[in-house]
Amino acid sequence: MGERKTIKRVVETDEGILYDLYRFRIMTREQIERLYFRGSKAYTYRKMYILRNSGYIQSKIIMRAKKKGRERTAIYTITDKGIRLLRERGLIDEDIEAKDLRIERQNMEGYLDFNDLYVALKREGYTFLDSRALKKKYQMERGDLCKGAVVTEDGREYLVYIVRAGAKDQTLRRIMKEMNRSYRQMGKRHNLVLFRGLESFDAFRTMYLASDRVFDTVCALPYTYALNVLKRFKTDQEFVKTITKYGEVEPNRERMPEEYKRHFIFHNGEKKYAVNLLMNDLTLMDRMRRDRLDRKAVLFVYEAFADRVREYLTGVQKVEIIEITDQELRLC
DNA sequence: ACGCTCTCTTCGATTGCTCA
DNA sequence: TGAGCAATCGAAGAGAGCGT
Numbered sequence: 001m002g003e004r005k006t007i008k009r010v011v012e013t014d015e016g017i018l019y020d021l022y023r024f025r026i027m028t029r030e031q032i033e034r035l036y037f038r039g040s041k042a043y044t045y046r047k048m049y050i051l052r053n054s055g056y057i058q059s060k061i062i063m064r065a066k067k068k069g070r071e072r073t074a075i076y077t078i079t080d081k082g083i084r085l086l087r088e089r090g091l092i093d094e095d096i097e098a099k100d101l102r103i104e105r106q107n108m109e110g111y112l113d114f115n116d117l118y119v120a121l122k123r124e125g126y127t128f129l130d131s132r133a134l135k136k137k138y139q140m141e142r143g144d145l146c147k148g149a150v151v152t153e154d155g156r157e158y159l160v161y162i163v164r165a166g167a168k169d170q171t172l173r174r175i176m177k178e179m180n181r182s183y184r185q186m187g188k189r190h191n192l193v194l195f196r197g198l199e200s201f202d203a204f205r206t207m208y209l210a211s212d213r214v215f216d217t218v219c220a221l222p223y224t225y226a227l228n229v230l231k232r233f234k235t236d237q238e239f240v241k242t243i244t245k246y247g248e249v250e251p252n253r254e255r256m257p258e259e260y261k262r263h264f265i266f267h268n269g270e271k272k273y274a275v276n277l278l279m280n281d282l283t284l285m286d287r288m289r290r291d292r293l294d295r296k297a298v299l300f301v302y303e304a305f306a307d308r309v310r311e312y313l314t315g316v317q318k319v320e321i322i323e324i325t326d327q328e329l330r331l332c
Numbered sequence: 333a334c335g336c337t338c339t340c341t342t343c344g345a346t347t348g349c350t351c352a
Numbered sequence: 353t354g355a356g357c358a359a360t361c362g363a364a365g366a367g368a369g370c371g372t
Contacts, residue, residue, distance in 0.1 A: 008357060042361055072339055072368065
């Protein structure tokens with residue numbers, strides 16, 4: 001019986017995996033596979049097996065809730081030795097032990113949900129802040145429900161909340177409260193609330209409308225839709241390209257235009273504001289309703305949200321809605 | 333209780349890269 | 353060019369959940 005295989009030379013992939021496990025605490029086999037091994041299940045297992053034999057990681061099996069029932073999956077965590085390796089290589093400077101990164105079983109789903117977002121958007125030009133890094137950056141409370149942050153290419157940082165199907169009202173209320181908290185150095189607070197169930201999505205909307213509504217940004221979206229939009233509209237450019245077929249678009253050259261005044265569109269012979277509501281920003285809709293508009297505005301809304309938006313803006317002068325279809329969303 | 337199915341674990345065999 | 357190891361792949365075996 002020969003020795004079990006161990007790592008002789010730590011390669012970039014190993015560092016990446018260990019660093020991700022350090023930041024995000026746990027990852028499933030599938031997540032690691034998508035991030036590093038482009039669909040090679042066999043080699044993912046092989047690599048993780050060797051990393052474990054070398055003492056850098058541990059593995060465990062859990063049942064994860066999926067659309068179709070539950071699914072058995074391996075999850076991996078970093079060990080003290082793994083953390084030491086990252087420190088030796090100057091990838092981290094924090095003095096921390098593996099036990100401080102351990103998480104309770106009931107919290108795992110939340111972490112894995114945020115990881116899914118990371119996996120889906122990492123290659124699309126977004127960067128991520130894990131929840132510990134985010135809370136440290138702004139000295140937020142440890143118990144904050146915020147799962148982390150996603151940062152767009154042009155530097156806008158969204159604080160991410162993920163709401164599971166059948167979330168309690170109490171949880172939604174807590175999120176609402178937290179989203180309204182501001183922190184020094186954060187500037188505007190952009191909130192991204194992702195829903196894994198439609199009941200909660202509706203409940204949240206209702207709660208939002210009943211609130212005092214002084215938030216900076218609240219984008220409330222179904223999880224899968226959010227993934228599509230974020231993949232497709234990384235910067236203003238993609239939005240402009242998509243709506244150009246409805247009229248020529250030009251940027252507003254004022255110094256600091258209001259969020260909804262950033263683009264003009266020449267529509268039906270008139271110069272109007274072109275408003276991006278594809279992220280279903282509830283605060284933006286509020287502003288459209290309250291402000292006295294100095295010119296007409298065309299709101300670009302995802303077709304599935306159009307009825308709601310129309311309903312919300314009934315009676316408001318100078319606004320019209322153009323629905324963006326599923327197909328337009330997918331086109332490149 | 334039983335077999336079926338699926339994932340995870342383990343390992344041998346092969347390919348291919350990098351460095352001396 | 354050869355040593356040594358990472359990258360790949362296929363396959364056998366273990367064990368958990370599921371339906372009957």
